[in-house]
Amino acid sequence: MSAGGSLREVSRRAVQSRIARTAESLFAEKGFEETTVDEIAEAVGMSQRSFFRYFASKDEVVFDSLERLSEELAQRLAARPLEEPAWDSLRRSFDPVAERFADPEHRDHDAAIQRIIDRSPRLLSAYLGRLERLQRALTDALVARSVRRAERGQDVVVLRAMVGGACACLHAATVHAGADPEVFGPSLDRAMEALRPAEV
Amino acid sequence: MSAGGSLREVSRRAVQSRIARTAESLFAEKGFEETTVDEIAEAVGMSQRSFFRYFASKDEVVFDSLERLSEELAQRLAARPLEEPAWDSLRRSFDPVAERFADPEHRDHDAAIQRIIDRSPRLLSAYLGRLERLQRALTDALVARSVRRAERGQDVVVLRAMVGGACACLHAATVHAGADPEVFGPSLDRAMEALRPAEV
DNA sequence: CCGGAAGCGTCAGTGACTGTCAAACATTAC
DNA sequence: GTAATGTTTGACAGTCACTGACGCTTCCGG
Numbered sequence: 001m002s003a004g005g006s007l008r009e010v011s012r013r014a015v016q017s018r019i020a021r022t023a024e025s026l027f028a029e030k031g032f033e034e035t036t037v038d039e040i041a042e043a044v045g046m047s048q049r050s051f052f053r054y055f056a057s058k059d060e061v062v063f064d065s066l067e068r069l070s071e072e073l074a075q076r077l078a079a080r081p082l083e084e085p086a087w088d089s090l091r092r093s094f095d096p097v098a099e100r101f102a103d104p105e106h107r108d109h110d111a112a113i114q115r116i117i118d119r120s121p122r123l124l125s126a127y128l129g130r131l132e133r134l135q136r137a138l139t140d141a142l143v144a145r146s147v148r149r150a151e152r153g154q155d156v157v158v159l160r161a162m163v164g165g166a167c168a169c170l171h172a173a174t175v176h177a178g179a180d181p182e183v184f185g186p187s188l189d190r191a192m193e194a195l196r197p198a199e200v
Numbered sequence: 201m202s203a204g205g206s207l208r209e210v211s212r213r214a215v216q217s218r219i220a221r222t223a224e225s226l227f228a229e230k231g232f233e234e235t236t237v238d239e240i241a242e243a244v245g246m247s248q249r250s251f252f253r254y255f256a257s258k259d260e261v262v263f264d265s266l267e268r269l270s271e272e273l274a275q276r277l278a279a280r281p282l283e284e285p286a287w288d289s290l291r292r293s294f295d296p297v298a299e300r301f302a303d304p305e306h307r308d309h310d311a312a313i314q315r316i317i318d319r320s321p322r323l324l325s326a327y328l329g330r331l332e333r334l335q336r337a338l339t340d341a342l343v344a345r346s347v348r349r350a351e352r353g354q355d356v357v358v359l360r361a362m363v364g365g366a367c368a369c370l371h372a373a374t375v376h377a378g379a380d381p382e383v384f385g386p387s388l389d390r391a392m393e394a395l396r397p398a399e400v
Numbered sequence: 401c402c403g404g405a406a407g408c409g410t411c412a413g414t415g416a417c418t419g420t421c422a423a424a425c426a427t428t429a430c
Numbered sequence: 431g432t433a434a435t436g437t438t439t440g441a442c443a444g445t446c447a448c449t450g451a452c453g454c455t456t457c458c459g460g
Contacts, residue, residue, distance in 0.1 A: 008406085036446065047409050052448065121329065128332055129325030160372035161365075161391035168364020176357045191361035194397050208437090236415065247440050252417065 016054050019044050020064040027062070028112050032120045059126045062116060065109070066130065072096050074137040082149055086142055086159070090166040091192050093138070097170065098188070101181035111179035131167060138163045165195050216254050219244050220264040227262070228312050232320045259326045262316060265309070266330065272296050274337040282349055286342055286359070290366040291392050293338070297370065298388070301381035311379035331367060338363045365395050 023040045037058055041051040055061050076093035084092075100106040117123045139160050146154040169191035177184035223240045237258055241251040255261050276293035284292075300306040317323045339360050346354040369391035377384035 037448085038446085048448090049410080050408060053407080056448095058447070124332065125325040125329030128328035129321065132324065132328055155390060155394075157372050157376045157387045157391050158394040160376065161369040161395055164368020164372055165361075165365035165395050168368050169361040172357050172360035172364055176360065187357045190355060191357050194355075194358040195361055195365050195395060196398070197394050198396070237417085238415085248417090249441080250439060253438080256417095258416070 012054070016064060019051065019054055020061050023061045024109075024112065024116070027116045032058075032062070032116055032123055059123065062113060062123060063127070063130055065113070066127075069096060069100070070130065070134045070137070073134065074141060077138055077141045078144070080145075082145060086145075086162060087166070087192070087196050089142075089145075090138070090163065091188075094166075094170055094188065097174075098181075098185050101177070101184045107179060107181060114174070114179070131171065135160075135163050135167050138167070162197060165197075166192065169195060212254070216264060219251065219254055220261050223261045224309075224312065224316070227316045232258075232262070232316055232323055259323065262313060262323060263327070263330055265313070266327075269296060269300070270330065270334045270337070273334065274341060277338055277341045278344070280345075282345060286345075286362060287366070287392070287396050289342075289345075290338070290363065291388075294366075294370055294388065297374075298381075298385050301377070301384045307379060307381060314374070314379070331371065335360075335363050335367050338367070362397060365397075366392065369395060 019040065022044050023035070026035045026040060026043060037051055038048050040058075040061070041048045044051070055064075073093050073096060076096065077089055080089035080092060100110055117127050139156075142159045142163060143154075143156065146159065169188060172191050173184055173188035176187050219240065222244050223235070226235045226240060226243060229235075237251055238248050240258075240261070241248045244251070255264075273293050273296060276296065277289055280289035280292060300310055317327050339356075342359045342363060343354075343356065346359065369388060372391050373384055373388035376387050
């Protein structure tokens, strides 16, 4: 379980990044569905079989960077002070997303990925599946926090719905902002202010 | 565009229902991934090619009934009185879902479908994709209503987030309730009460 | 130098899906 | 009744994502 530091893990990640970068440029160029795994593998210079040794599916390549962002969000939430209202903790745990919008390097990359996703209904579904997993992780964090605060009354359904609502704000802001960092932050704040739950 | 009344449309729907019923029992029996389209087609008594003439994909069979429920929800929302707060309109447009939980016939069917979906990550993603489409429809309805109320201030992002929040409540209640109708209604109400936006 | 472990390519196979074509069938026109 | 017309179907072949098996190489500790 020791967090991925072993030499071999590192080189594995390097190869994955190389594949991801290559694939993304192909996807951006010709579209996701129109790009075959064979083409990606050839562009990288490996066999199709090896491609599937680094990614379990063609979809996963697209979410390579997103996956790590998700983990970061969940960790952020868990690290928030106990006394902070849950809704604010959720908002603050979304900060890394806003930061990525601010950084030109990440922004262009993320915008490209988002364009790829938006053009493929299948990828959009897969993306929402990831988001659902993120929501489970965030809900778990909120439940754990509620236990640590020794709250009895907290209702799992409400926590779950709250996380869903917060992620809906995130999603709405992302969709609405496109790649514009000036729009994203304010949109997210407006949405989350409007949906803020009364108490908790 | 005349809503599906033509003789041919009706018989088409009949065949689709027959396929769906057959497929669902196979899925429930052996699981979604483990059931091949060939098996479904043979059980129905048609070629694989014909199966794909009635459903664009294996996934679609599972969502056959859900799709019509979605349409009903969107229509309900559009039919709600203009002066009703948006959040209440959303809650009321979810009533058909609760009604289905109450009806034993539908409940068992829906519970079976939900079990099938829950067992397959791929189907879960597809399901979320449908939910996203529903959200778009609901958002459109709210936007149209906001226009008809001649409101200037309404913010698309906020409306979008509100719909997302409401659907998150619906989803949370569904997941939490399993097949228990006694749990679903109260869960949905608690979640939606907790997330109710301040105004609008 | 030898042993095994790890990474890789090749090959063969499955299953979802698509295009094409020709036969079967029903529909309507005459 | 028959011919023309259109719709529905099965058969066949092909693509693409993905998987399992096998055998080769490379690298590393003993």
